[in-house]
Amino acid sequence: MVGLGSFFNFFEVALGSLLIPLLPEGWAATSADKSLLIGATFVGELFGALLLSGLADRCGRRRMFQINLISYAVLSVAAACAPDAASLIVLRVLLGVGLGAELALVDTYLTEMMPAARRGRMLASAYAFGMLAVPVAGVLAAGLPSSVAGVDAWRWLMALAGAGAVSVWLLRRRLPESPRWLALHRPDQALEAVARIESGATRGRTDTVPDRLDTAPVARPAPGPPQDALRLWGPALRHRTALLCVMESLGPIGFYGFSSIAPLVLLHKGFTVVESLSYTALTALGYPLGCVLLMWVAERIQRRTLVVTTSLLVAVAGTVFGLATSVWVIVPAGLLTSLAGVVNATVSRSYGAELMPTQVRNLALGRTYSLSRLVAAVLPFCTLPVLDALGPGLLFLGCAVLIALMSVIVARLGPKTNAAPLEGI
Numbered sequence: 001m002v003g004l005g006s007f008f009n010f011f012e013v014a015l016g017s018l019l020i021p022l023l024p025e026g027w028a029a030t031s032a033d034k035s036l037l038i039g040a041t042f043v044g045e046l047f048g049a050l051l052l053s054g055l056a057d058r059c060g061r062r063r064m065f066q067i068n069l070i071s072y073a074v075l076s077v078a079a080a081c082a083p084d085a086a087s088l089i090v091l092r093v094l095l096g097v098g099l100g101a102e103l104a105l106v107d108t109y110l111t112e113m114m115p116a117a118r119r120g121r122m123l124a125s126a127y128a129f130g131m132l133a134v135p136v137a138g139v140l141a142a143g144l145p146s147s148v149a150g151v152d153a154w155r156w157l158m159a160l161a162g163a164g165a166v167s168v169w170l171l172r173r174r175l176p177e178s179p180r181w182l183a184l185h186r187p188d189q190a191l192e193a194v195a196r197i198e199s200g201a202t203r204g205r206t207d208t209v210p211d212r213l214d215t216a217p218v219a220r221p222a223p224g225p226p227q228d229a230l231r232l233w234g235p236a237l238r239h240r241t242a243l244l245c246v247m248e249s250l251g252p253i254g255f256y257g258f259s260s261i262a263p264l265v266l267l268h269k270g271f272t273v274v275e276s277l278s279y280t281a282l283t284a285l286g287y288p289l290g291c292v293l294l295m296w297v298a299e300r301i302q303r304r305t306l307v308v309t310t311s312l313l314v315a316v317a318g319t320v321f322g323l324a325t326s327v328w329v330i331v332p333a334g335l336l337t338s339l340a341g342v343v344n345a346t347v348s349r350s351y352g353a354e355l356m357p358t359q360v361r362n363l364a365l366g367r368t369y370s371l372s373r374l375v376a377a378v379l380p381f382c383t384l385p386v387l388d389a390l391g392p393g394l395l396f397l398g399c400a401v402l403i404a405l406m407s408v409i410v411a412r413l414g415p416k417t418n419a420a421p422l423e424g425i
Helices: 002-018 031-059 061-080 085-113 116-131 133-143 153-174 179-185 187-202 229-233 238-259 262-268 273-283 286-297 303-323 327-354 358-390 392-413
Strands: none
Touching (some): 002 031, 002 061, 002 085, 002 116, 002 153, 031 061, 031 085, 031 358, 061 153, 085 179, 085 358, 133 153, 179 358, 229 358, 238 327, 238 358, 262 358, 273 327, 286 327, 303 327, 303 392, 358 392
């Protein structure tokens, strides 16, 4: 249920560039128009992550899940009815607010709920559902006719996203609250919540006792309100906060920098709109495949090591994609870039959630996640002029240098987290 909710976050990321070839003539006539359309949702996510992330620490994980998703659903349908480019941009900014709070909360909730020994693999499993959105969006954008029943195809895509989000919102009403959050705010309900979760896990089973929330006993946290945001830069957490800032600032260059402009890079190389969207859909298969790969390696390889190695792989494969001119090189390089990029992005988010204490976990993830939204929103304004002036080869080479820098910093500052109880990391 959590992974299906993240589906719409990645669906929106994919639509940012996929919608451009489908919009009416004149809506995206200049580089500035295209940049605004691609970056609009990221701007909304920036404000959502920055302003709403603390609410999940104060009001509860489950409640904010529902608020985030229903706001996206309503505004997505409204965006499908946009009469002009300006209205579409404004509505995509607004629908991004709920999405910005959503993805940080996905990491917080699943990190707190999953058994320590399988935490990384289960988070990857949930993201595998979400990442299916990227190839699905690509296939729909490439396969739909320009209009269906007299309505433009891009409007159907936006309406479909809103309708799907409503369905997931209905399913999510059954989600339990995080017992770790309850232990801090409603201690009398925490053990009751754990008992309900364990009862559901053992229903119909006669073989073994399921995993507990952790693999080792931990001290019960003292009840109290979430800590002030300044605590993130206090002596105990400032190094970890800085590490999160680096990952969220430089990591999106590999993930969003590639996915948001890949169709435009292919158009720049001389491919037609249909060819560009088709090749993008093929390379987007790397997103769900990357999550499947991560499910297999998440507990076998330290998450710090995975962040470093996949960063370097994105840098190399992305540079090859930018320099290549043959389809037989472009598609494999794009597939490898997207595969390594999704492993890097997913394991980075899992790793970051493990580094922070429950009192400020969602606040820390939301505040630092807003940096990734800022970078993603600004990227089109930086990358598209560079693409027009210098070409895709130099563009992706510059991105590769920044991504490699991130890998060096993570290798120096990051602790080990695999299979460790959250309170002991």
